[in-house]
Amino acid sequence: MTEEKRRYARLNASVDVRWSKIVDPGEKLAYNDNITKNISEGGICLLAYEKAEVGDVLDLIFELPTQKVIRSKAQVRWVKEFRMGGEKAMQGYDIGLEFLDILSEDKKEIKNFIFSLLPSVRL
Numbered sequence: 806m807t808e809e810k811r812r813y814a815r816l817n818a819s820v821d822v823r824w825s826k827i828v829d830p831g832e833k834l835a836y837n838d839n840i841t842k843n844i845s846e847g848g849i850c851l852l853a854y855e856k857a858e859v860g861d862v863l864d865l866i867f868e869l870p871t872q873k874v875i876r877s878k879a880q881v882r883w884v885k886e887f888r889m890g891g892e893k894a895m896q897g898y899d900i901g902l903e904f905l906d907i908l909s910e911d912k913k914e915i916k917n918f919i920f921s922l923l924p925s926v927r928l
Contacts, residue, residue, distance in 0.1 A: 813845040816919045820844060822851060822867040827878070834864055841867070846916050848879060848903040857881045857900050865902070873914045878906040 820841045825834035842850040849865075857863065861881045868874045879902035888894040904912070 813847045813916075814919050814923060815843050815845040816922055817843045818922075820849075820867050820869060822849070822865055824851065824853075824863045824865050826857060827862045827864055836866075842899060844915060845919065846904075846912050848882070848901065851898075851900040851902055853898050853900055854895065856898055857884060859884060862905065863902065869914065869918050871914065871918055873911070873918075875907070875911045875914070877904050877908075877911065879904050 818841060822839055822841055823836045824839065825836045827834070837853065837855050839851055839853045839855075842852045844850075849867075859881050863879050863881065865877050865879050866874065881900055882903050883901040885899040885901075887897050887899065889897060
């Protein structure tokens with residue numbers, strides 16, 4: 806088994822996220838509301854009921870528990886389907902997103918948030 810190496814510390818955290826696929830730059834975006842499964846300086850894992858495809862670019866808006874609102878573009882790197890429930894199971898998706906266009910101050914805010922909750926994490 807190979808060990809997965811991450812560039813950034815990752816925190817399992819539920820943060821509300823509004824997101825939309827960007828198809829045409831001038832197009833009005835229709836947003837979906839979901840939550841994160843985890844978050845890092847480099848991206849998030851989104852828990853969604855709407856499917857996205859690897860390579861899609863999304864517009865993201867989310868607010869950290871520190872009250873900082875972050876807006877970024879992110880690219881879908883992987884998608885994993887899951888089902889919840891019994892006979893009437895709901896289909897959902899874990900969507901791995903890498904930030905593409907994020908302000909350095911927002912990235913720093915994410916890092917500070919993560920390390921405030923995981924002070925013993927070392928990179």
